[in-house]
Amino acid sequence: MKNLFLASLALASLPVWAAEPSFDPALVQKGKYLARAGDCVACHTAKGGKPFAGGLPMETPIGTIYSTNITPDKTGIGEYSFEDFDQAVRHGVGKSGSTLYPAMPYPSYARVSDEDMQALYAYFMKGVQPVGQENKDVDIPWPLSMRWPLAIWRGMFAPKVEPFKAAGNDESINRGAYLVEGLGHCGACHTPRAITMQEKALNPADGKEFLSGSAPLEGWIAKSLRGDHKDGLGSWSEADLVAFLKTGRSDRTAVFGGMSDVVEHSMQYMSDADLTAIARYLKSLPAANPDDKPQVYDKAVADALWKGDDSKPGASVYIDNCAACHRTDGKGYTRVFPALAGNPVLQTADATSLIHIVLRGGTLVATKTAPSNFTMPSYAWRLSDQEVADVVNFIRTSWGNQGSQVSAKDVKALRTDDMKTTSGDDLGQVSSK
Numbered sequence: 354m355k356n357l358f359l360a361s362l363a364l365a366s367l368p369v370w371a372a373e374p375s376f377d378p379a380l381v382q383k384g385k386y387l388a389r390a391g392d393c394v395a396c397h398t399a400k401g402g403k404p405f406a407g408g409l410p411m412e413t414p415i416g417t418i419y420s421t422n423i424t425p426d427k428t429g430i431g432e433y434s435f436e437d438f439d440q441a442v443r444h445g446v447g448k449s450g451s452t453l454y455p456a457m458p459y460p461s462y463a464r465v466s467d468e469d470m471q472a473l474y475a476y477f478m479k480g481v482q483p484v485g486q487e488n489k490d491v492d493i494p495w496p497l498s499m500r501w502p503l504a505i506w507r508g509m510f511a512p513k514v515e516p517f518k519a520a521g522n523d524e525s526i527n528r529g530a531y532l533v534e535g536l537g538h539c540g541a542c543h544t545p546r547a548i549t550m551q552e553k554a555l556n557p558a559d560g561k562e563f564l565s566g567s568a569p570l571e572g573w574i575a576k577s578l579r580g581d582h583k584d585g586l587g588s589w590s591e592a593d594l595v596a597f598l599k600t601g602r603s604d605r606t607a608v609f610g611g612m613s614d615v616v617e618h619s620m621q622y623m624s625d626a627d628l629t630a631i632a633r634y635l636k637s638l639p640a641a642n643p644d645d646k647p648q649v650y651d652k653a654v655a656d657a658l659w660k661g662d663d664s665k666p667g668a669s670v671y672i673d674n675c676a677a678c679h680r681t682d683g684k685g686y687t688r689v690f691p692a693l694a695g696n697p698v699l700q701t702a703d704a705t706s707l708i709h710i711v712l713r714g715g716t717l718v719a720t721k722t723a724p725s726n727f728t729m730p731s732y733a734w735r736l737s738d739q740e741v742a743d744v745v746n747f748i749r750t751s752w753g754n755q756g757s758q759v760s761a762k763d764v765k766a767l768r769t770d771d772m773k774t775t776s777g778d779d780l781g782q783v784s785s786k
Contacts, residue, residue: 585641
């Protein structure tokens with residue numbers, strides 16, 4: 354009896370965390386899929402680092418912040434209860450009680466359902482490899498680094514956490530709305546922000562600025578996802594969108610910049626039903642421009658180039674460097690070299706993305722259903738600022754395209770920024786001439 358009593362005392366004295374919670378394997382798998390849909394790995398994995406261990410630098414207007422370790426290690430979220438996890442993801446409040454920087458898109462995640470939150474928690478606690486890696490401090494100067502103003506920001510701009518409310522009766526569109534506005538947090542990049550850095554709209558009910566395109570973000574423009582033909586998705590079919598999200602390429606364009614990570618780590622793993630739902634929802638959004646009209650192909654430039662007339666500014670640079678892949682008619686080669694004619698990515702008000710592509714080049718990501726890589730070389734070493742400006746203007750105003758003009762000064766500014774953030778010598782060897 355004495356031994357039994359002592360054994361009972363010993364058991365009672367064990368720490369409560371010694372017994373790990375058990376999770377249904379099906380719930381863990383569901384959480385894995387949802388984490389893919391939310392593209393969590395892209396932000397919470399540093400280049401060359403372990404998955405979800407954090408440390409990825411993120412540039413903000415006030416300095417650099419680093420993504421956090423969200424593996425189930427004690428240096429990550431290993432000691433988080435579900436309530437702690439939920440407070441961080443949907444409410445923007447860390448375990449310590451401090452408000453998270455809104456680089457964590459908790460205003461979007463406020464729409465995630467209780468059931469999906471339980472699945473995500475199960476996955477991160479049981480389906481992710483623990484990694485012992487301490488979080489990095491922010492690289493923001495004082496007093497901007499003080500956390501208490503973030504609580505005021507959260508109180509002013511973060512929406513209330515409540516069940517997602519469908520706007521219509523179409524189940525597929527409703528599912529797409531849930532994914533786009535919530536887990537996919539598409540507005541975090543594709544919606545313009547106010548001077549106080551909140552998204553100007555979190556859903557269609559907030560106004561036509563929702564998903565209408567952003568200012569430059571880490572060197573790229575997140576294009577409009579609304580129904581505009583010039584710079585949105587008005588000319589894309591549902592099938593075009595599904596193909597693009599699944600493979601990173603379509604008959605119209607190819608993925609680049611930050612969207613490459615989204616396709617590589619997230620979209621290619623989503624079900625066809627969910628990709629179709631996203632496409633249908635996006636296609637349901639009207640044009641932001643009330644005067645929007647379908648674009649008409651103009652063959653005048655193609656005819657001139659065919660006849661050897663390269664007198665239009667930038668035409669000779671295009672012939673020498675671009676036409677072999679994108680063709681003189683600007684129509685490219687389907688799913689290999691994207692079309693330039695009628696491509697809405699090239700007609701945004703800000704030409705930053707196109708200038709960067711010319712300067713940096715890029716590689717089309719390989720996916721499980723489109724495993725081939727295609728690479729466009731960098732032309733920074735070869736073309737002067739003026740030549741880059743000329744060829745960008747040529748592309749943005751040929752074949753019916755309606756982009757605005759850029760200058761050599763615009764190119765020089767972006768080349769200088771690239772030189773500050775890119776290793777190697779291939780970005781700054783040719784200047785304005």
